[in-house]
Amino acid sequence: MIIVLKPEATKAEVDAILARIASQGLKPLHLPGTEKIVLGAIGDERVLVKLGLEALPYVERVVPILEPYKLAGRQYRAENTVVRVGSVAIGGERPIVIAGPCAIESREQLLATARAVKAAGADLLRGGAYKPRTSPYSFQGLEEEGLKLLEEARAETGLGVVTEVVDPHDVDKVSRSADMLQIGARNMQNFALLKEAGRARKPVLLKRGMSATLEELLMSAEYLLVEGNTDVVLCERGIKTFSSATRNTLDLSIVPLVKSKSHLPIIVDPSHATGIRALVLPMSLAAIAAGADGLIIEVHATPETAQCDGMQQLTPPQFKELMAEVRRLYPVLSVRRS
Ligand code: PEP
Numbered sequence: 417m418i419i420v421l422k423p424e425a426t427k428a429e430v431d432a433i434l435a436r437i438a439s440q441g442l443k444p445l446h447l448p449g450t451e452k453i454v455l456g457a458i459g460d461e462r463v464l465v466k467l468g469l470e471a472l473p474y475v476e477r478v479v480p481i482l483e484p485y486k487l488a489g490r491q492y493r494a495e496n497t498v499v500r501v502g503s504v505a506i507g508g509e510r511p512i513v514i515a516g517p518c519a520i521e522s523r524e525q526l527l528a529t530a531r532a533v534k535a536a537g538a539d540l541l542r543g544g545a546y547k548p549r550t551s552p553y554s555f556q557g558l559e560e561e562g563l564k565l566l567e568e569a570r571a572e573t574g575l576g577v578v579t580e581v582v583d584p585h586d587v588d589k590v591s592r593s594a595d596m597l598q599i600g601a602r603n604m605q606n607f608a609l610l611k612e613a614g615r616a617r618k619p620v621l622l623k624r625g626m627s628a629t630l631e632e633l634l635m636s637a638e639y640l641l642v643e644g645n646t647d648v649v650l651c652e653r654g655i656k657t658f659s660s661a662t663r664n665t666l667d668l669s670i671v672p673l674v675k676s677k678s679h680l681p682i683i684v685d686p687s688h689a690t691g692i693r694a695l696v697l698p699m700s701l702a703a704i705a706a707g708a709d710g711l712i713i714e715v716h717a718t719p720e721t722a723q724c725d726g727m728q729q730l731t732p733p734q735f736k737e738l739m740a741e742v743r744r745l746y747p748v749l750s751v752r753r754s
């Protein structure tokens with residue numbers, strides 16, 4: 417960390433800061449200049465955050481050198497993390513696909529969709545039992561009944577299930593039914609929920625908030641990791657931009673960037689990123705080409721009857737085609753990924 421002091425800082429003030437740096441176990445540096453006084457701290461500067469040095473009247477600027485995240489960073493762990501959900505390895509040799517309806521609407525709808533995605537080769541089943549909806553008048557999900565239906569779909573198909581938890585008080589309950597907890601875009605910075613999910617003994621799929629930076633996404637992952645949950649998978653699901661052509665703007669460049677800065681796997685959700693069924697296949701292929709560790713795709717047995725996100729949910733034949741295209745593309749890229 418570099419600390420730039422205002423020229424009027426006195427020797428006593430300089431010494432006070434140097435002493436505070438040393439008190440945290442870091443090596444203080446003093447680089448007096450003619451125009452500015454520059455101090456440095458050598459060591460893991462992140463412990464200095466709590467000192468609040470930037471608030472001192474004689475401090476002009478504090479410039480961190482290290483990334484603010486620690487456990488999520490490549491410096492902490494050089495090799496890729498592989499997250500296991502049952503027998504499915506996310507971040508391993510090949511990209512995985514999570515598929516299923518936006519929301520669980522009925523037993524028939526969930527089971528028909530689960531059978532279809534299983535037959536097409538999906539690795540895990542998704543389905544929302546608790547739906548965070550923009551409008552309080554929209555369908556909010558079947559809640560506990562939905563969790564039971566997910567258990568039934570798992571028993572029948574053998575697919576592990578991924579479902580969203582929206583309330584910290586529900587983490588235990590959802591963990592009992594789910595194989596992987598999903599934290600949605602709207603809750604990426606719900607820190608109480610992150611702490612609770614960090615204590616859960618289930619892998620977490622952490623979706624990027626629609627206005628979150630890469631650093632904010634990794635800091636949210638840090639909340640899970642610091643609580644002891646190391647099974648964290650990130651998900652790019654589109655961000656808000658000026659463009660209204662698609663529901664969100666798929667920010668694919670974050671995939672290789674996350675991979676360079678973090679050891680955590682990252683998957684892509686082209687369904688919520690585009691909101692348009694016809695764009696899900698091409699954006700899925702683009703995501704895999706960019707190095708994503710997998711996809712999460714909304715599929716509905718009859719999208720025309722869907723209670724939410726009907727425009728973006730694939731039909732079973734469309735999903736089958738997507739799986740075939742992904743399988744065709746991936747081997748071509750495998751040399752680059754090794
Ligand atoms: C979802 O995947 O069900 C969902 C609500 O997505 P997001 O949180 O990305 O909006």
Ligand code: MN
Pocket residue numbers: 518519688714724725
């Ligand atoms: Mn949806």
